[in-house]
Amino acid sequence: MTSLSTRDGAAPDPAQPRLLRLVAVLFIAYLCVAIPLPVVPVYLTGQLGLGNVWAGLGVGAAFLATIVTRGHAGHLSDRRGAKVAVTRGLVFYAAGGLISLAAGLAFHTPAAAMATLLVGRLVLGLGESLVGVGVVAWGIGLVGPARSGRVLALIGAAIYGALAVGAPLGLVLLDRIGFAGTMAASALLPCLGLLAIWPMAGVAPQPDAVRPSFLSVIGQIRWHGLVVCLQGIGFAAIGAFFVLYFHDRGWGHAGLGFTAFGGGFVLVRLLFGHLPDRLGGLRVAIISLAVEAAGQFLIWGVPDPLAAMAGAFMTGLGCSMIFPAMGRDVVQRVAPHLRGTALGGFTAFQDLAYGLTGPVAGFLADRAGYDSVFLIGGTAAAAAFVIAVCLHRRQIQANATVTPA
DSSP, rough: OTTTSSSTTTTTTTTTTHHHHHHHHHHHHHHHHHHHHHHHHIIIIIISSOOOHHHHHHHHOOOOOHHHHHHHHHHHHHOHHHHHHHHHHHHHHHHHHHHHOOOOOHSSSSSHHHHHHHHHHHHHHHHHHHHHHHHHHHHHHHHHHGGGGHHHHHHHHHHHHHHHHHHHHHHHHOOOOOOOHHHHHHHHHHHHHHHHHHHHHOOOTTTOOOOHHHHHHHHHHHEEEEEHHHHHHHHHHHHHHHHHHHHTTSSSSSTHHHHHHHHHHEEEEEEHHHHHHHHHHHHHHHHHHHHHHHHHHHHHHHOHHHHHHHHHHHHHHHTTTTTHHHHHHHHHHOOOHHHHHHHHHHHHHHHHHHHHHHHHHHHHHHHOOOOHHHHHHHHEEEEEHHHHHHHHHHHHHHHHSOOOO
């Protein structure tokens, strides 16, 4: 495994400690996303007595909020600096947790509780948007675009490592201290992140550079974004409905599905995080999408708890490298002063999958059962596989055109 600590055997990289601190901050911050992920649908369907569509909306609201704020997050990071974006995002994280706490205190009136929770989830989504884009731009600014794939791999390991720890932790907290207590715990975590980044120097913004429109930047990366969008459906299906799927079947240890997913995800990131920079993003994405599709089809097609856990693990293995693989190509396609904006738009495609999968899959689960949700996840990953293959062939043809005989 390659390391950021050396450059071809040279002295240790002085940027490494700051990058690792950023990764740790992102891990702590993303626990605020991971802890409520299984807790929100259980709370809405169990304590409030609402249906699966509302449960999916409760989960997806945070991701929908990121879709409309990624552009803002990217512009803020490019113009004001990544540290400003991360700091504001952590504040919104804490605010979202506190508002969700208030929803837990209003459980006697389900409509008020649901409305309050949606506000909290939207605020949380804004925080996620700012922190995610800011940390990526800050990390690439520290080590340079040549190692952007590795930076994205480390950042993704922090995110899904948080999912592996935070999702089962959320269920334990829900059982021990209730929904309001769980939200209070998640609201405290961003304060630790603020303390960690306070003494750190940011990377210089480029406020005066000429910038095309956000839609123009999106046009340059739309196919890469679509691949990430389609692969995100599988993760969103596990995040919103894996626990409910197990409960519906009468199986125990549902929270371990998140651990299986996150374990597979982090394992690949740690062992193979260097591959996008070495082999190219599309090659890595093609293999990863095939593995993710197989994992989703396994959960759908084999009604057995061990097989479902194995499918969640395979989904984690497959999902792991798709975002950094495609993100590396995105970074290479745009000018340096547009990286934050491009990464914001690129990540919005993934947010779109997370935001829409919850309510749409909830509607489907009510009519065709929870297992059908994972059929959709597998089909989406297979479609992304086809797109990635086409992009790779186009890339090969373009390289052959510019290469002299």
